[in-house]
Every structure is written in C-alpha cells, then in structure tokens.
Amino acid sequence: QSALTQPRSVSGSPGQSVTISCTGSSSDVSYYNHVSWYQQHPGKAPKLMIYDVTKRPSGVPDRFSGSKSGNAASLTISGLQAEDEADYYCCSYAGSYTRVFGTGTKVTVL
C-alpha cells in the first residue's frame, strides 16, 4: 500500500491550465478505473472533485477534468482561478476493498 506519486507543487497564472499527475502501479491506477481527486483548502476537509477517473460530481466546475493512461492519472484545471489554490490528492482503489491516496500536490495561482 505505497502512496501514489504526485508532484509536490505546480503553479500557473490566472486563466492558464495546470495538470497534476498521479503515478501508481499495476495494482491500482493501471488496473482499476476507480481514481478520484480531492481538493483541500488549508484547515478544511477534502472535497471530491473527480471520481471514476473522469466524472465530475454535481456542482464541480467543468474547468476540472480527469484522465488516465496506463499507470498514471491526471487532473487538469483549465482557466485557473484564485480559488483553485489548494492541495490536491488523487486516490485509487487498490483491490481487496482497500484504497491508496497520492502524496498530494500544492497548486499555486501566481
């Protein structure tokens, strides 16, 4: 149950796009289409942004999109806004009813 690998930080100017990668293994990201993404502002609880690799819950702006290729999933934020500055975590189902989170990425809006 090793944590999925994410870059420590990414940054972009307002209006730009940023992409966060989430690298796993053949036991999790690669094998299952159950990857989710969470946004966490400082001092706040995580918020579900993407589930099942590409799907957005009601209320999440369509600026947020997810994808997967092989053992790596990605979250793209298009048209970056100031309120998008937060920590982001991926999570993948890992079989046997367990799941594993990513190491987390801090998104900075310049």
Add this chain to the structure above:
Amino acid sequence: EVQLVESGGGLIQPGGSLRLSCSASGFTVSSNYMSWVRQAPGKGLEWVSVIYPAGDTYYADAVKGRFTISRDDSVNTLYLQMNTLRAEDTALYYCAKGCTCAFDAFDIWGQGTMVTVSS
C-alpha cells in the same frame, strides 16, 4: 442537510486506546460505505478503514489488528476503536461517506477530530 461530525479525539499515551465517533445526519450510515481517513500534521491523506452496508470491514496494513471500525444503526453513528496507539497514529481523523455515484469515492467529509499520541 447531509453532515458528519467527528468527536472523541484527544491526547493519549503510547499503548493507550481511544474510540472516535462520527455522528451522521441527513442520510443513513448503514446504507452507505463509510471510511476513516487520517492526516498527520503537515502531511497527506491516508486511508485507514472502510465498512460496507453488509457490515464487512477492511483496514490499511498500518492499523490492521489494532483498529476496529463499526457502526451503531440506532444512533446513525460510525466508530473507530483504536488500540495499542503509537506516535505515528498522531493525526486528524476524518470520517467520510461513500458516494452513491461511484464504487469508490467519498463525497461527504466531516471536519475531523485530532488524535495526539504522546507521553
């Protein structure tokens, strides 16, 4: 309103026990899969345990044999019994509700309860 409220955290000595509670409102705990997720100070999220509607339970290797997840349907509350606590269990513990939209995603989170294991 759908809401989760955790309680029961505190300062506990290594080797001690603690029971966390997660009171739910606006939905039925027993009809959803529910998890505990923790976050050590300044660190990332770590999945701890899950309970499914049928009652089956699963744990992360780091807590297996020491932690027990359960629920009380009469009070619509989720629990986490933590035994043989270690310094590395120090974290903010969140309970989270499984999304009915997906096999594995959590759409409602509490604000967390802090557990500090220290002598």
